Amino acid sequence: MNLVIRKLTESDVEPLAAIEARSFSMPWSAKDFSDLLKRDYCLYLVAEVDGRVVGCLGMTDICHEGNIDNVVVDEDWRGKGIAWQMMQELFVRGARRGVEAYTLEVRISNQPAIRLYEKAGFVSEGIRPNFYEKPTEDAVIMWKRLQTDENV
Ligand SMILES: CC(C)(COP(=O)(O)OP(=O)(O)OC[C@H]1O[C@@H](n2cnc3c(N)ncnc32)[C@H](O)[C@@H]1OP(=O)(O)O)[C@@H](O)C(=O)NCCC(=O)NCCS
Numbered sequence: 001m002n003l004v005i006r007k008l009t010e011s012d013v014e015p016l017a018a019i020e021a022r023s024f025s026m027p028w029s030a031k032d033f034s035d036l037l038k039r040d041y042c043l044y045l046v047a048e049v050d051g052r053v054v055g056c057l058g059m060t061d062i063c064h065e066g067n068i069d070n071v072v073v074d075e076d077w078r079g080k081g082i083a084w085q086m087m088q089e090l091f092v093r094g095a096r097r098g099v100e101a102y103t104l105e106v107r108i109s110n111q112p113a114i115r116l117y118e119k120a121g122f123v124s125e126g127i128r129p130n131f132y133e134k135p136t137e138d139a140v141i142m143w144k145r146l147q148t149d150e151n152v
Pocket residue numbers: 023071072073074077078079080081082083084085105106107110111112113115116117119
């Protein structure tokens with residue numbers, strides 16, 4: 001598998017919107033992705049296999065806290081370590097920006113995602129009741145707080 005992980009560009013927004021539509025009940029649109037490109041406090045990575053966009057992972061970096069607000073891998077490409085690789089790359093690039101902690105919300109029933117985050121060092125710190133729609137569901141709030149020396 002020839003996997004490349006790189007920053008989001010305008011040419012990725014349509015394929016990513018298609019992956020979103022296949023993956024989520026409330027998918028992001030191409031415009032949602034396009035708008036991210038104008039915000040320098042957002043860092044979005046794309047996974048490409050043999051030139052084809054297969055997923056993305058991104059965060060909003062506010063005051064050195066990285067809020068991971070989208071992670072998706074197209075269905076046929078799941079279970080191959082792609083989300084894991086994107087996350088490792090995000091941590092490398094986040095460290096360069098001085099990110100000291102990462103946080104995210106995840107549907108309480110989404111075991112694949114929760115396992116991914118736990119493997120990456122996130123821990124559950126609370127529940128946001130009824131946070132999600134379509135269907136209504138609680139969110140688990142997870143954090144990964146870095147030691148200062150991990151961030152040098
Ligand atoms: C969650 C998601 C991004 C994982 O992507 P992926 O590329 O398949 O994940 P990886 O292959 O990198 O797996 C990394 C780790 O995640 C966990 N994991 C991934 N898929 C899993 C599954 N089906 N069951 C249990 N654990 C799973 C495992 O810990 C895995 O490590 P391991 O292979 O050593 O066991 C993918 O399933 C997806 O796109 N789901 C739909 C969108 C979504 O729910 N996004 C998260 C929103 S919060």
